[in-house]
Amino acid sequence: MANENTALVTGGAGFIGSHLVDELLNSGRKVIVVDDLSSGQLKNINSNCIFMHGDITSDALDSIFEKEKPSLVFHLAAQSSVAISSNKPLLDASTNILGTLKILENCNEHGVKKLIYSSTGGAIYGEPPELPVDESTAPRPISNYGVSKFQGEQFIELYHKLHNVNYCILRYANVYGPRQDGNGEAGVIPIFATLIQDGKQPTIFGTGEQKRDFISVHDVVRANMLAISNGKNSTYNIGSSVMYSVNQIYELIKDHYGFTKEALTGAPRAGDVFEISLDYAKAKRELEWEPEIDFENGLQETLQYIQTH
Numbered sequence: 001m002a003n004e005n006t007a008l009v010t011g012g013a014g015f016i017g018s019h020l021v022d023e024l025l026n027s028g029r030k031v032i033v034v035d036d037l038s039s040g041q042l043k044n045i046n047s048n049c050i051f052m053h054g055d056i057t058s059d060a061l062d063s064i065f066e067k068e069k070p071s072l073v074f075h076l077a078a079q080s081s082v083a084i085s086s087n088k089p090l091l092d093a094s095t096n097i098l099g100t101l102k103i104l105e106n107c108n109e110h111g112v113k114k115l116i117y118s119s120t121g122g123a124i125y126g127e128p129p130e131l132p133v134d135e136s137t138a139p140r141p142i143s144n145y146g147v148s149k150f151q152g153e154q155f156i157e158l159y160h161k162l163h164n165v166n167y168c169i170l171r172y173a174n175v176y177g178p179r180q181d182g183n184g185e186a187g188v189i190p191i192f193a194t195l196i197q198d199g200k201q202p203t204i205f206g207t208g209e210q211k212r213d214f215i216s217v218h219d220v221v222r223a224n225m226l227a228i229s230n231g232k233n234s235t236y237n238i239g240s241s242v243m244y245s246v247n248q249i250y251e252l253i254k255d256h257y258g259f260t261k262e263a264l265t266g267a268p269r270a271g272d273v274f275e276i277s278l279d280y281a282k283a284k285r286e287l288e289w290e291p292e293i294d295f296e297n298g299l300q301e302t303l304q305y306i307q308t309h
């Protein structure tokens with residue numbers, strides 16, 4: 001029997017996972033974090049959770065499920081960088097595909113009530129024919145990272161069909177907010193801000209006219225919390241539908257710091273989509289979720305955090 005009040009968060013030392021851990025603890029749950037600290041940081045981990053330092057692909061994961069018997073699993077641990085996935089496809093596949101399978105095996109064996117999976121709307125659709133893209137559009141990822149996250153989704157759907165493992169898949173747009181570092185899927189804001197703060201010129205890859213849908217980490221955490229009760233065995237886009245170009249982001253951050261230099265330019269990066277924005281109507285209808293944080297306010301919160309940490 002699963003422990004009703006226990007939630008396990010993989011990747012709980014990371015950017016999004018650590019905010020989710022804080023909220024789950026606030027809701028009165030016992031929270032177990034499994035993280036190998038490959039991109040996460042000890043300082044992000046809430047001292048009220050139980051932290052297990054380990055790799056989700058290792059057999060140590062089985063003993064954690066056996067001992068704690070969580071009823072909810074939030075699976076965020078991932079190799080989360082498009083750039084790293086291009087250079088290290090085997091590492092990416094190992095964590096994102098085999099790691100997800102290992103989680104699924106444990107969910108099935110230990111009677112987990114629901115698996116909530118952090119997927120990517122930013123990288124899974126590739127270059128869709130229409131924007132904002134909705135969930136009925138077939139994923140056509142153009143990066144190893146996008147393929148590996150999609151494979152994770154497919155295994156989750158299969159385990160539901162074959163073994164009745166309940167799930168909710170959340171496909172995020174580009175997530176931003178406090179605690180983000182520049183290495184993840186959408187690190188443009190901390191990368192630009194940190195360099196500008198040090199008086200250095202950031203590099204814009206390509207024309208800078210590539211556009212992204214930005215969503216605050218606080219909105220993303222709220223989607224995860226709503227998924228506990230409202231999420232069906234289904235997939236939801238979690239984004240704002242509003243796009244900002246990299247050049248616009250640069251201007252906003254430049255203005256914030258009163259920085260006057262132009263950015264350096266670099267070649268476009270393989271695997272980066274040119275434009276993406278997500279239609280969140282399904283999440284609004286079924287999860288009762290919609291974005292609440294306006295981008296320019298969320299950006300100011302993020303820049304203030306970067307300046308004080």
Ligand SMILES: NC(=O)c1ccc[n+]([C@@H]2O[C@H](COP(=O)([O-])OP(=O)(O)OC[C@H]3O[C@@H](n4cnc5c(N)ncnc54)[C@H](O)[C@@H]3O)[C@@H](O)[C@H]2O)c1
Pocket residue numbers: 010011012013014015016017034035036037038039040041054055056057075076077078079080095099118119120121122149171172173174175176184185186
């Ligand atoms: N940040 C975004 O814009 C964004 C967008 C879409 C989807 N996502 C997804 O959200 C999730 C969290 O992303 P994030 O931005 O917080 O990234 P992050 O890199 O900050 O968090 C990932 C965490 O997983 C841990 N981890 C990596 N490999 C592991 C392994 N083998 N075993 C145990 N722990 C491991 C890392 O140490 C890190 O703490 C990921 O699944 C990512 O694919 C993020």
